[in-house]
Amino acid sequence: MLVRWESQYLDAVIAFWNEVAVKDGYKEMDEESFHRIFLSSPFFDMENTFIYLEDRQVKGFACGCTGNDLPLGKIAGYVTCIFLSDDIRTDSYYRVMLSAIEQRFRALGKKQAEWLFFNPMMLPWYIPNTPQHEHNNAPGVPTDGPLYEFLLREGYAERATECAMYLNLAGFSVPEDIRAKEEHASQEQYSVALYDPGLHHGVEDMLRGFDNPLWQKEIAECIQAGVPVVVAAHRGKAVGFAGPVIRQPNGRGYFAGIGVHPEHEGHGLGSILFFRLCEAFRQIGTAYMSLYTGSTNPAIRIYEKAGFRTVRQFAVMRRELLER
Template identity: 70%
Template sequence: MIKTWDRVYTRAVIDLWNEVAVKDGYKELNEESFESLFQSNRYFDPENTFVLLESNQVKGFACGCTGDDLPLGDAAGYMTCIVLTQQYQTDEYYKLLLESIENRFRQLGKTQSDVLFFNPMMLPWYIPETPKHEHNNAPGVPIDSSLYEFLIREGYKERAREHAMYLNLSAYITPEQMKAKEKSAAEQGYHVELYDPVMHHGVAEMLERLGNPLWQKEIGESTEKGIPVVVAALHGKAVGFAGPVIRQDNGRGYFAGIGVHPDHEGHGLGSILFFKLCEAFKEIGTDYMSLYTGSTNPAIRIYERAGFHTVRQFSVMRRELSR
């Protein structure tokens, strides 16, 4: 029997998650984190959250979400998770829960179901072979999971594969090759350093040219509030950034991204910014960094030169929804 969400199932779903989802690497949940991740999320929809019951016992949990203000939100619904206890991990039960999510998407006028990093319900997971170092979001379905195999059989298309990469900062050293690249850029008038409002200007103009609303908000606010940001500047004018440089409570280095003004590409500034970001994190006592990159993204070589290595792979998936 499939039931839509009721808070009465909270404890049983948490127990199910900690029994099953944790085996796929996801972080365990308690009542506080479940509330924060699901029920208090502004995109939580109790009509798109389901439990599978057998003899009134919770055997499965599934959740999807929508929002017209989300990226692709006019057309896409986001599948957040489908979790089934071990003996129920069959196509029959996966399909019952998947169809429940997709039917809700159809009711809301959505034409596609996506498993994608734009999903605002972010599932934290542990980085393998670390002392519970964690990343705050899964950008797709783990390719080593039974859910991934089911979705492929069900006709979901893999649109991209994301590499989750990790660096333990205790062993980080900036390579000599990068120091030489920084010297070459300096000879052309470019300097990469922490933002200083006395020395640097033009951040807002640079962010506007990059055209990323998240960066405009987060990097703009960081430079205004004195939160460290690494900038590339030409004669004091900002032409690139990396950051912000924030050590999270779990020891991870949080940053929103790296960007270089299109008119100043070709000088190695993206690489220099990234390595300077690693240095900045190490200097404030950050334990580790983790990030995602597509398998075809040339930047993966930059990350590897810094000492990052791939720890997991996630599939970005989609299915067009028939009426």
């Protein structure tokens, strides 16, 4: 029997999560974290959160979310997760859960269903072969599980592959060739350092050059609040950034992104920014870094040179929602 969310199922769903989702690498949940990720989210929808019951036992959990102010939100709904217990993990049961979410999307006027990194309900997961180092979000469908194969069979298109990359920062240092790049850039009057309002200007102009609303908001807020950000500057004017430099309570270095203004590419600034960011994290006692990048993103070479390795891959997927 498929039922919509009611608070009476809270304890049973958390227990189900800690048995089933944890097997797929996701972090355990308790009442506080379940409330934070799901129930207290402004995008939580009781009508789009489903529980599959057999003999009053939770055998499945699925959740989708929508919001017109989300990227693509006016036309798309986001599927957050679908989990099934081992004994019913088949296409027919996956289809029951997925169809319920998609039907809710249709009722809300959405034209497509997305598994996408813009999903505001971020699910933390453990990085394999580490002492429970964790990443704070799963940006799509893990490609190493049965759900991915099911979605392909159902007609979902794989639009991109996101590589989850990891680096233990113990012993990290900036190599000599990066230092040489930095010296060469300085001869062209470029510098890379933590943002200093007495030395740097033009951050807003720089951020506008990236056409990335998330960066424009987050990096500007960090600069205003005094949160450290590594910046590249040309004669004092900001032309690139990496960061912010935030050590999370779990020891992870939080990383929003790295960017160099198009007018200042070709000077090695991207590499310098990233290595100096890693150094800044190590200096404040950060244990590790993890990040996502597209499998075809040239920046993956920078990350690999710094010692990052791909530890898992996630598929960004979409299906057009036909009227039924």
